[in-house]
Amino acid sequence: MAELFYDDDADLSLIQSKKVAIIGYGSQGHAHALNLRDSGVEVVVGLREGSASRAKAEEQGLAVATVADAVKQADVVMILAPDQAQRKLYADDIEPNLKADAALFFAHGFNIRFGYIKPGAGHDIAMVAPKGPGHTVRREYEAGRGVPVIVAVEQDASGQAWDLALSYAKAIGGLRAAGIKTTFTEETETDLFGEQAVLCGGVSQLIQYGFETLTEAGYQPEVAYFEVLHELKLIVDLMWEGGISKQRWSISDTAEYGDYVSGPRVIDPHVKENMKAVLADVQSGAFADRFIKDQDAGAPEFKELRAKGEQHPIEPVGRELRKLFAWTDTRDADYVEGSAG
Numbered sequence: 213m214a215e216l217f218y219d220d221d222a223d224l225s226l227i228q229s230k231k232v233a234i235i236g237y238g239s240q241g242h243a244h245a246l247n248l249r250d251s252g253v254e255v256v257v258g259l260r261e262g263s264a265s266r267a268k269a270e271e272q273g274l275a276v277a278t279v280a281d282a283v284k285q286a287d288v289v290m291i292l293a294p295d296q297a298q299r300k301l302y303a304d305d306i307e308p309n310l311k312a313d314a315a316l317f318f319a320h321g322f323n324i325r326f327g328y329i330k331p332g333a334g335h336d337i338a339m340v341a342p343k344g345p346g347h348t349v350r351r352e353y354e355a356g357r358g359v360p361v362i363v364a365v366e367q368d369a370s371g372q373a374w375d376l377a378l379s380y381a382k383a384i385g386g387l388r389a390a391g392i393k394t395t396f397t398e399e400t401e402t403d404l405f406g407e408q409a410v411l412c413g414g415v416s417q418l419i420q421y422g423f424e425t426l427t428e429a430g431y432q433p434e435v436a437y438f439e440v441l442h443e444l445k446l447i448v449d450l451m452w453e454g455g456i457s458k459q460r461w462s463i464s465d466t467a468e469y470g471d472y473v474s475g476p477r478v479i480d481p482h483v484k485e486n487m488k489a490v491l492a493d494v495q496s497g498a499f500a501d502r503f504i505k506d507q508d509a510g511a512p513e514f515k516e517l518r519a520k521g522e523q524h525p526i527e528p529v530g531r532e533l534r535k536l537f538a539w540t541d542t543r544d545a546d547y548v549e550g551s552a553g
């Protein structure tokens with residue numbers, strides 16, 4: 213059983229006695245910076261020259277500096293720029309300006325696990341990774357609740373790295389829910405596997421195949437869209453509330469029986485073999501290497517795949533249908549439909 217931490221297990225005054233630089237002000241960056249600030253922690257946001265995020269951070273009354281200047285002042289540096297940008301950012305702007313005993317924090321183990329960032333022995337290296345998007349992390353904090361976090365320490369130079377990580381986790385609201393102890397290796401490998409095999413890659417492909425199967429058989433695309441994509445949320449919500457069991461309890465007996473007899477036909481044991489191959493590529497670093505090499509070259513493969521995904525026939529069908537729904541008004545303000553990014 214995993215080791216869990218709650219608010220009572222952490223001392224908020226520890227992080228309150230430090231100056232924290234939040235590098236990046238995107239999904240996670242804005243949530244960490246604002247939650248820390250509201251928990252009484254001194255925060256400076258570090259952004260690159262000409263950053264589009266600068267105005268947003270300043271609007272919230274946060275101190276903003278260049279990455280170099282933010283790092284120079286900081287006892288704790290939380291790196292919340294995109295994973296593929298972190299290696300260069302660290303080498304150019306963070307490492308040369310880091311206080312000798314500053315702690316380095318991450319919200320994902322990617323760059324440490326695969327060796328793209330190799331901090332010196334004098335620094336604490338810890339992870340506080342909310343198990344939810346930044347906008348939820350901020351919203352829940354404001355509502356007096358929290359999103360669970362996972363916490364890990366890769367290097368404990370000060371002898372206090374765990375206490376500091378837990379204090380940080382408490383300040384962003386994570387320990388109101390729970391902190392789960394893990395390692396950089398476990399977090400990174402399970403995170404990449406989960407998103408590739410199940411949550412993002414697996415589910416997207418499953419939906420597309422389902423849509424193609426129905427439309428190729430002559431069914432109307434709008435009806436197919438509802439059956440293979442729209443209703444997914446209702447199913448996932450039930451699973452989220454009460455596991456697969458609650459989902460099966462709630463659906464009709466017809467649907468439940470179909471689940472048992474056809475699920476294993478579609479997702480056959482060969483799929484599990486494929487999953488093991490995906491996991492092997494995560495563990496060996498082959499996936500990280502392919503991703504970072506492509507990013508370093510200007511992301512040609514990534515951009516091509518993204519454009520190809522946008523062209524799948526299910527996208528225009530969904531775009532038209534969603535115009536009919538009232539809840540499209542609550543879309544994320546930053547997201548533009550059909551913008552491929």
Ligand code: NDP
Nearest residue numbers: 236237238239240260263264265292293297319320345346
């Ligand atoms: P975002 O893509 O939202 O980060 C964007 C921010 O990073 C912007 O402020 C942007 O500034 C800045 N930025 C982008 N490129 C650079 C660069 N080259 N140099 C300096 N700053 C840059 O990141 P996320 O919040 O999604 O992810 C941050 C970390 O959190 C990652 O490690 C991720 O794995 C982890 N994480 C993310 C979760 C999520 O839900 N998104 C969940 C849990 C963990 P500008 O305006 O200048 O472009």
Ligand code: MG
Nearest residue numbers: 320403404407
């Ligand atoms: Mg991930």
Ligand code: MG
Nearest residue numbers: 438439443467
């Ligand atoms: Mg149905």
